[in-house]
Amino acid sequence: MIKNCQAVWKNCLEIIKEEVQEQSFKTWFEPIKPVKLEDNILTIEVPTPFFYEWLEEHYVYILKKAIDAELGEEGKLEYSIVVDKGDADHQPFTLNVRNSKPAGSKPLVSNAQQNGNSDIASHINGQAINGQSAQVSKKRVKSPFDLPETALEHFDSQLNPVYTFDNYIEGDCNRLARSAGYAIAKKPGITAFNPLVMYGGVGLGKTHLAQAIGNEIKANFQDKLVLYVTSDQFTTQFIEALRNNNVQNFTNFYLNVDVLIIDDIQFLAGKDKTQENFFHIFNRLHQSGRQIIMTSDRVPKSMQGLHERLLSRFKWGLTADIQVPDYETRVAIVQAKMSNEGVEVPNEVIEYLARNVDSNIRELEGVLISLIANASFMRKDIDLELAKTTLLNIFRTTEKEITIEFIQQVVADYFKLSVDELVSKTRKKDIATARQIAMYFSQQYTDMPLKMIGDRFGGRDHSTVVHASKKVIEKNDNDAIYRKIINELTEMMQVGN
Numbered sequence: 001m002i003k004n005c006q007a008v009w010k011n012c013l014e015i016i017k018e019e020v021q022e023q024s025f026k027t028w029f030e031p032i033k034p035v036k037l038e039d040n041i042l043t044i045e046v047p048t049p050f051f052y053e054w055l056e057e058h059y060v061y062i063l064k065k066a067i068d069a070e071l072g073e074e075g076k077l078e079y080s081i082v083v084d085k086g087d088a089d090h091q092p093f094t095l096n097v098r099n100s101k102p103a104g105s106k107p108l109v110s111n112a113q114q115n116g117n118s119d120i121a122s123h124i125n126g127q128a129i130n131g132q133s134a135q136v137s138k139k140r141v142k143s144p145f146d147l148p149e150t151a152l153e154h155f156d157s158q159l160n161p162v163y164t165f166d167n168y169i170e171g172d173c174n175r176l177a178r179s180a181g182y183a184i185a186k187k188p189g190i191t192a193f194n195p196l197v198m199y200g201g202v203g204l205g206k207t208h209l210a211q212a213i214g215n216e217i218k219a220n221f222q223d224k225l226v227l228y229v230t231s232d233q234f235t236t237q238f239i240e241a242l243r244n245n246n247v248q249n250f251t252n253f254y255l256n257v258d259v260l261i262i263d264d265i266q267f268l269a270g271k272d273k274t275q276e277n278f279f280h281i282f283n284r285l286h287q288s289g290r291q292i293i294m295t296s297d298r299v300p301k302s303m304q305g306l307h308e309r310l311l312s313r314f315k316w317g318l319t320a321d322i323q324v325p326d327y328e329t330r331v332a333i334v335q336a337k338m339s340n341e342g343v344e345v346p347n348e349v350i351e352y353l354a355r356n357v358d359s360n361i362r363e364l365e366g367v368l369i370s371l372i373a374n375a376s377f378m379r380k381d382i383d384l385e386l387a388k389t390t391l392l393n394i395f396r397t398t399e400k401e402i403t404i405e406f407i408q409q410v411v412a413d414y415f416k417l418s419v420d421e422l423v424s425k426t427r428k429k430d431i432a433t434a435r436q437i438a439m440y441f442s443q444q445y446t447d448m449p450l451k452m453i454g455d456r457f458g459g460r461d462h463s464t465v466v467h468a469s470k471k472v473i474e475k476n477d478n479d480a481i482y483r484k485i486i487n488e489l490t491e492m493m494q495v496g497n
């Protein structure tokens with residue numbers, strides 16, 4: 001006889017009814033809807049995440065008894081948790097979580113204790129919670145959205161205290177973002193700047209400002225949970241949670257946060273599932289007046305691979321750009337950094353540096369550090385002459401010519417291939433990938449025309465080179481492992497030269 005889910009669940013309810021009080025039965029079991037029965041797995045829909053947690057904490061053994069009776073020892077139960085009911089504008093969002101059916105019939109530690117929020121907290125806030133699981137279990141949460149007290153005490157914001165407002169120089173280039181950030185730090189979640197999205201090129205101070213806001217909020221409100229994560233960390237944690245059937249805990253952990261700072265959201269592009277989860281977390285946090293701060297390396301609306309519905313949420317708050325600092329701001333930055341290091345520098349040197357290093361602040365900092373190092377190495381005061389030689393040396397190294405031979409050798413070595421294999425006709429995936437990367441670097445680092453680059457890669461035409469570069473850029477945008485490879489190779493190109 002083919003069993004259907006309604007009939008099976010009806011029988012389960014008969015068994016459960018015998019075991020629980022009437023009021024509890026009405027509250028916790030009547031609202032459940034059976035959804036499907038497949039491969040001996042019964043899926044039941046529960047109306048909220050809280051329901052799921054409650055059932056797992058209080059009724060896991062009764063559920064097991066019912067499932068065993070209906071589907072046998074091998075039978076399993078899965079929850080379909082309605083996290084967001086949806087409305088005319090967006091689809092409902094549900095999560096499917098397998099019930100971790102206990103082996104025995106007598107509880108030693110409740111399933112929810114083993115599986116509770118502390119798990120995910122210890123993943124994210126590793127060192128803070130490790131070794132305290134027993135304690136955490138005892139103080140088991142009353143609602144899934146409360147973190148155990150021990151977790152609160154040891155909550156690691158992942159903020160670097162070095163980044164503050166005090167050492168963030170204000171200029172026209174960052175005024176809007178900075179003042180919005182300052183307002184947020186006074187009243188997180190309450191201003192109109194929620195979310196705050198700050199965008200701008202590399203090295204212009206997005207991370208510094210985002211962290212400064214976080215540090216300031218922590219100083220102003222000791223009891224607020226502030227969390228800084230990069231979108232890469234968020235993605236990795238989410239994937240791990242998926243793998244361990246732990247998405248619910250992952251989500252709950254994030255729902256506890258009062259201020260969520262998520263850096264470099266452009267890396268969420270193309271990661272559909274992660275975005276979906278982030279979208280849900282975003283909505284829930286925003287609804288309950290928590291502050292969200294994001295940074296991106298480009299203006300959100302031109303971020304390809306990010307869902308429209310997520311982008312449209314950004315418009316609820318403020319999107320502020322951070323631009324390349326003008327000359328006056330660069331002067332102020334050099335002055336501040338030098339005096340911070342306790343180094344006295346003549347004005348003409350400050351002006352010289354501010355005039356000549358105009359791309360980004362990270363580079364400017366690099367130059368200042370080299371200059372200080374050179375001065376102490378040569379036991380000289382910092383003067384214009386030393387500044388000039390330092391700059392010249394830095395530019396000379398970066399502009400030294402990189403040849404195609406060099407690029408091919410570095411890439412071949414990296415992938416443990418010979419250069420002959422690299423430029424051969426073979427379409428073996430590994431070799432083809434390495435070849436694309438080498439073509440991309442050749443296009444980036446040499447002035448050679450595309451046709452000539454193609455020639456040097458076994459007589460390929462220029463469109464192959466264009467295609468290769470496009471592919472590399474795409475993969476670099478969407479794949480963290482690939483990006484790591486490209487970053488490592490980039491470093492090798494520069495160091496090895």
Ligand code: ADP
Pocket residue numbers: 167168169170174200201202203204205206207208209333361362365
């Ligand atoms: P981004 O995240 O935009 O790539 P960062 O925030 O990492 O840039 O900034 C790069 C470096 O420049 C950091 O060391 C930071 O402290 C410094 N920096 C950036 N903007 C400022 C500023 N306005 N004042 C002082 N230092 C700054």
Ligand code: MG
Pocket residue numbers: 206207208263
């Ligand atoms: Mg950054």
